[in-house]
Amino acid sequence: MRHQSRYSPYAKKMALEALVEIFPNREALSIMRALTEDLEPIRNFEENDLQLEAAVKRVLLGEPVQYITGKAHFYGKAFKVNPNVLIPRPETEELVFEALKFIPSNVDFRLWDIGTGSGCISLIIGEQKPHSYILASDISKLALEVASENALVLKVKNVHFLQHDFLRESPSEGMRFDMLISNPPYVCVSEKTRMSDSTLLHEPSTALFPKGEDPLSFYRRLCEISSLVLNHNGVVMAEINEYRAEETAQIFRPFFQSVVIKKDLQGKCRVLIATGLRGEI
Numbered sequence: 665m666r667h668q669s670r671y672s673p674y675a676k677k678m679a680l681e682a683l684v685e686i687f688p689n690r691e692a693l694s695i696m697r698a699l700t701e702d703l704e705p706i707r708n709f710e711e712n713d714l715q716l717e718a719a720v721k722r723v724l725l726g727e728p729v730q731y732i733t734g735k736a737h738f739y740g741k742a743f744k745v746n747p748n749v750l751i752p753r754p755e756t757e758e759l760v761f762e763a764l765k766f767i768p769s770n771v772d773f774r775l776w777d778i779g780t781g782s783g784c785i786s787l788i789i790g791e792q793k794p795h796s797y798i799l800a801s802d803i804s805k806l807a808l809e810v811a812s813e814n815a816l817v818l819k820v821k822n823v824h825f826l827q828h829d830f831l832r833e834s835p836s837e838g839m840r841f842d843m844l845i846s847n848p849p850y851v852c853v854s855e856k857t858r859m860s861d862s863t864l865l866h867e868p869s870t871a872l873f874p875k876g877e878d879p880l881s882f883y884r885r886l887c888e889i890s891s892l893v894l895n896h897n898g899v900v901m902a903e904i905n906e907y908r909a910e911e912t913a914q915i916f917r918p919f920f921q922s923v924v925i926k927k928d929l930q931g932k933c934r935v936l937i938a939t940g941l942r943g944e945i
Contacts, residue, residue: 670700670705670709670712671700671709671712671713671716672709672713674713675709675712675713675716675717676696676700676716678717679696679699679716679717679720680692680693680696682720682724683695683696683720683723683724686724695723695729698729698730698733698735699716699719699720699723699729699732699733700716702733702734702735702742703715703716703719703732703733704734719732719733726861726862726865726866727862727866728751728862728863728866728867730745730751731745731746731747731751731866734746736751736752736782736784738752738756738757738782738784738788739757739760739784739788741787741788741791741818743782743783743784743787743814744782744810744813744814744817745782745810746810747866747867747868748804748806748807748809748810748868749781749782749804749807749810749811749868749871750781750782750847750867750868750871751867752781752782752784754929755903755928755930755932755934756784756785756847756903758926758928758929758934758935759785759845759847759901759902759903759934759935760784760785760788760789762901762926762935762937763775763785763789763843763845763901764789764792764793766843766899766901767789767793767796767843769793769795770795771795772795772796772797773793773795773796773797773842773843774796774797774798774799774840774841774842774843774895775789775796775797775798775799775841775842775843775844775845776798776799776801776839776841776843776844776845776893777789777798777799777800777801777823777845777846778801778830778844778845778846778848778886779801779802779803779830779846779847779848779849779871779882780800780801780802780807780808780811780825781802781807781810781811781847781871782807782810782811782814783800783810783811783812783814783815783823783825784814785800785845785847786798786800786811786820786823787811787814787815787818787820787823789845790815790820790821790822790823791818791820794822795822796822797822797824798822798823798824799823799824799826799839799841800823800824800825800826801825801826801827801828801830802825802827802828803827803828803829803830803870804827804868804870805827807868807871808825808826808827811825812825830882830885830889831875831881831882831885834892835889835892835893839892839893840893840894840895841893841894841895841898842894842895842897842898842899843898843899843900843901844886844889844890844893844894844898844899844900844901845900845901845902846882846886846901846902846903847902847903848874848882848883848886848902848903849870849871849873849874849875849882850874850879850880850882850883850903850904850905850908851873851874851905852873852874852879852905852907852908879905879908880908880911880912880915883902883904883912883915883916883936884915886900886902887900887915887916887919887938890919890938890941891919891941894941896941897939897940898939898941899937899938899939900916900920900936900937900938900939901935901936901937901938902935902936903934903935903936904925904933904934904935904936906932906933906934909925909933909936910925912936913925913936916936916938918942919938919941919942920938920939920940920941920942921939921940921941921942922937922938922939922940923936923937923938924936924937924938925937
C-alpha cells in the first residue's frame, strides 16, 4: 500500500533533492520510495513532513533505510528489522528459491534454519510449505524476538524458535532433519574495505563476521552436525562467500556425494547445495 499522499509535495521535493546530492538517481528514488511507503504514518501533513525530514537526515548520516522504517522487503513480504538482525538481502532470496525446490508439498518435512536472524528464510519456507516442521535457531535472544514478531504478523505457525549456540552446543538427542539451511556469518575481516559504512557501523557484526581465525568455521561445524541430525537423502544448503566458494565446497566434498555451487543473478557463487551424506564425519 502506498502512502505518498501523507506528505506535502514540498516535503517530498526537498527530501528527494537532499538524497540525489549524495546518491545516484536510481538509488535516491529507491530510498525515497522506501521512506514514503514504509514509515509509519503519524497524524497530519505537518508531523509526517517532519518525520520524513528527520528520516532523510538519518539516511544521509549513513543509517540503513530499513532500520529507519523498521521494515525490509524479502520474497514479496515485509519483515520487521532492527539493529539486532541482519537486513535480508536479495541474494538470500535465491537461497530460499533453491531450497523450495527440494521441499515436497503436503508431506512431512523437517528443516533446521541455523542463524535465523529476522526469520526471513524460515518464514517464507514455512508459509509456502505449511506441512513442514521448521526449527529456527539463533544465538541472539534479541534476534529471536524479532523473528517471533515476524511469525505473528505473517501468521506462520509451523516455525519454532530456539536460542542455540550452534558452534558450541550440540543438538538435542533425537533431533533429525531433512534439510539444514543457513545464511551464516561469512564475511572475512579483510573484506571490510569492500563494504559500506552503513553495513559496518549499523548491522550486527556477529551476523557478518565469523568468530576466531578460521573464516569457514561455521561451514565446518555445519558439515560435522550433518552426520548427527541429517536424515537419509537429506540436504544441506548454505549461502556462501563468493570469494571462498571452492574452498567451502572442499569442506563438504569428502562427506557428500554431490556438492553443487549455484551462482546468483549477478553471476557470483552464492549457494552451496550438498546432498548424499556418505556417513560419519
